[in-house]
Amino acid sequence: MKFRAVGEAFVIVALACLPAIGEGFYFRDKVSWQSPIPESELVTIDQARAWGSSAIWVDARPDDEFAADHVPGAFSLNEDRWNELLQQFLPNWSPDKKVVVYCSAQSCNAARDVAKRLRDEAQLKDVFVLKGGWEEWVKKNR
């Protein structure tokens, strides 16, 4: 049974490549192949600073990390208290603002996820993720 199972497994593994390659070709322009966040949605600290008052900073980290320290003027908006914090954030946003979302570099999925929700659920345009996250901010400001 062992060898038959191995042979059959090999056939299935090989067969699965075909539709996978086809689907990859179909989605080739819709997926970011090099990084989880497309380059067009990333912004460096210098770029965000150059936006001046038109940048609105969003801290996607948990409450305790935000309370300990955060970018001056940043709004806390994490997925733990999404509805509550979103209601506090939205009155401060306007269409001319560029939203810069950050989190700690270690858990930077939070910034990506918050940015995605702001685009999809709150229908905001010009939402960016800070390259390097909070750690990069600390490095550049110390």
Next chain:
Amino acid sequence: MKFVWRILGLSVGGIFVYAGAVKVLDPAQFGLDIDNYKILPWFVSVRLAFYLPWLEILCGLALILGFLYRGGLSILTVLVLVFIGATIAAKARGLDITCGCFGHASQHWSFTQHMTIDLGIFLALVALLWIELVRGARNDQKN
């Protein structure tokens, strides 16, 4: 008894066909779900996001149709075992992840819910593998 095992095989096969189909529809999100485990680099995660759902679908169909059955069963057993290990490792590292197993349907499952369902599926696969081993041994004896 043979009927019971057949129903089990069809059910497990159906689960994986469904799970694979849901992920085929949104490979970018599945890539992010794989990336969340922080085990593989992104360029591997995103390519696996395109490949694994189709592997699941074909293995599920193998269980349903009884064609390439043992191969499909073996692959699914290994996949689920690897997935359980990765989930436990992520939990141990304090990562708060969504499984991505069934797309949006499993987005808000707790760790306990994940593990319960995963272990249930794993046990079903092991049981089906065991039956195949026994059948194989009996056929070998007859021959």
